[in-house]
Amino acid sequence: MPDSRNQIISDARVLTADYLPNKLVHREGERQEIARNLRPLMEDGVPTDMLLHGPPGTGKTAMAKYVVEELQKEVFVNTSYVNCFSHRSRFEIFYELLDEKLTIPRDSTSTEKVIEKFRDKARKNPTIIIMDEVDQVTEDDVLYELSRFQKAGIIFIANDANTFSHFEDRVRSRISGVSRIRFKRYSKEQLTDILKLRRKHGLRKDCVKTSQLEMIASKAGGDARVAVNTLRLSARKAEDRGLDEITRDIISQAVDDAYDEEELHSLERLNSHQKEAYKILQEQGSMQIGQIYDIYTDRVEDSKSRRQLLRYLKKMESYDILETEGSKSSTTYSLAD
Numbered sequence: 001m002p003d004s005r006n007q008i009i010s011d012a013r014v015l016t017a018d019y020l021p022n023k024l025v026h027r028e029g030e031r032q033e034i035a036r037n038l039r040p041l042m043e044d045g046v047p048t049d050m051l052l053h054g055p056p057g058t059g060k061t062a063m064a065k066y067v068v069e070e071l072q073k074e075v076f077v078n079t080s081y082v083n084c085f086s087h088r089s090r091f092e093i094f095y096e097l098l099d100e101k102l103t104i105p106r107d108s109t110s111t112e113k114v115i116e117k118f119r120d121k122a123r124k125n126p127t128i129i130i131m132d133e134v135d136q137v138t139e140d141d142v143l144y145e146l147s148r149f150q151k152a153g154i155i156f157i158a159n160d161a162n163t164f165s166h167f168e169d170r171v172r173s174r175i176s177g178v179s180r181i182r183f184k185r186y187s188k189e190q191l192t193d194i195l196k197l198r199r200k201h202g203l204r205k206d207c208v209k210t211s212q213l214e215m216i217a218s219k220a221g222g223d224a225r226v227a228v229n230t231l232r233l234s235a236r237k238a239e240d241r242g243l244d245e246i247t248r249d250i251i252s253q254a255v256d257d258a259y260d261e262e263e264l265h266s267l268e269r270l271n272s273h274q275k276e277a278y279k280i281l282q283e284q285g286s287m288q289i290g291q292i293y294d295i296y297t298d299r300v301e302d303s304k305s306r307r308q309l310l311r312y313l314k315k316m317e318s319y320d321i322l323e324t325e326g327s328k329s330s331t332t333y334s335l336a337d
Contacts, residue, residue, distance in 0.1 A: 007204065007244045008235045014202030015232035017057075017225040020065055021197060026190040027063050033181050034067045038153045041126040042075045047153030049175065051134075053161045054183030056262075056319060057223030063183075064130050064155045071128075078127040080118075084136040085269050093142050094118050097129060115145065127152040135163040135315050136271070138308065140171045147174035154178075159318035166311040185222025192217040194224055195231055203235060208246040215248065219255045229258040266319040274312045276300055278321065278335070286325075286334040289313070 013019055024031070030052075037048040052060040068079050080097040087096045091111040098104065098118045121127070129146065134156045137143065143164075146154055156163075161180055164172050186194070195213040208231075216234070220227035233254035238246045270278065273296075280295050281287060289310060297303045304312075313333060316322045325332045 008207045008239050008246065009202065010204050011202045012232075014198055015228065015235060017228045020062055020069075021201070023197065024059065024063060024066050025193050025197065026186065027059050027183070030059075030063055030181055030183060031067055033179070034063065034155070035071070037179055038067065038071060038128060041077065041128070041151075041153055042071070044126075044151075046150055047128075048179050049147075049154040049156070049177070050179040050181055051156045051158065051161070051163070052181050052183060053158050053163065055159060055185055055223070057220075057225035057227075058183035058185055059224060060157045060183050061130075061132055064132075064157060068128050068130070076125060078121065078125045079130070080127065081130040081132065083132040085133040085271075088136055088138045088271060090139040090142050093131075093137070119149070122149050122152045129154045130157065131155065132157045133315075134158050135160065135166070135311055138271075138304070140168045143167060143171045144174055147171075160314060163311075163314075166307055166314070186220075186224055186227075187222070188214065188217045191220055191222070191224060191227045195227055198228060198231055203231075207238070207244065208234070212246060212248060212251055215251055216255070220258075223262075226255075226258050226262060229261060230254045233257050233261075263320070266321055270316070270321075271312070273300065273304055273309065274316055277309065277313060278316070281322070281333060281335050286332045288330060288332055292333065 009015065014021070034050065034052070037050050040047045052064060054060060065081075068077070071077055072079070080099060082093050082096040084093065087093050091114065094111065094114045095104075095106060098114055098121065100117070104114065104117065127149070129149070129152055131146070131154065134143070135158045156178065161182065164175060192210070192214050195216060196210070199208060199213065213231070216227055216230045220230065230251065234246045234251050237250045237254060267278075276296055276299060277292060280292055284291075284295070289306065293306050293309055296309060313322060317324055320336050323334050323336045325334075
């Protein structure tokens with residue numbers, strides 16, 4: 001419920017980047033394509049698996065969840081969601097997809113038992129599986145096994161259109177037919193429209209001008225997460241100062257804070273192998289993959305393959321943690337400024 005004690009914020013939930021609004025704007029083409037790929041599920045048919053790809057903050061996860069919610073209004077559909085940044089191993093992913101934590105004990109259940117139970121669940125009713133941050137998966141067998149669920153619709157989400165190129169040949173072969181749906185960065189005008197909706201439902205009237213929303217949109221670099229977080233931080237700063245409206249000076253400060261918040265969030269979510277690579281580059285400066293891998297394998301007992309480390313580095317690049325220079329054969333990695 002709105003908090004009457006706040007002079008600017010009326011509903012704090014609306015100002016969070018992960019809030020799923022009732023209306024998503026400027027993604028109608030993507031929405032229709034996702035729905036079209038899943039539509040066969042409603043007629044006991046075989047859906048088309050898909051990869052939603054694009055930079056962070058372009059609405060991939062929000063649109064996937066939105067379309068699924070719309071389909072659920074028409075027909076019963078099981079939905080299983082997992083963020084592979086948080087759950088990376090074969091057991092963790094299937095345990096999260098099964099989502100029966102109250103009846104299936106985590107410590108005393110084998111991976112095969114969890115997979116079997118999920119397979120049974122997917123057979124009984126139409127099922128949609130959302131695999132967010134799929135490029136963080138540590139065991140290729142996960143994707144191979146998921147590709148065998150013919151009657152389940154799978155939505156893979158990643159930043160890179162070529163994210164599957166780093167997986168084993170047999171996995172690439174199984175998922176070669178996925179539909180690729182690109183999410184471009186938002187324009188300034190599109191971000192302004194998104195912010196107007198957040199203002200309408202999350203802020204009190206007349207506390208921020210449209211020109212100020214345009215200012216936020218122009219500084220967000222096409223990233224809706226940065227834009228929404230900037231609006232939230234601006235509102236909080238204004239309230240902390242006892243103001244009843246947001247100023248341009250406050251917005252200028254909040255933009256920097258929003259970018260810092262996103263960077264910190266990305267760093268906190270890195271797995272141990274990515275953190276080690278980050279530490280190596282922090283110590284050594286610019287390096288090529290062979291140099292990084294040699295030091296990495298010396299330091300980490302359960303080190304991953306070179307291909308897996310490349311996948312991890314690619315993910316860090318997509319989140320602007322790393323920068324690259326040079327061609328594929330001689331790419332140099334360094335920490336982003």
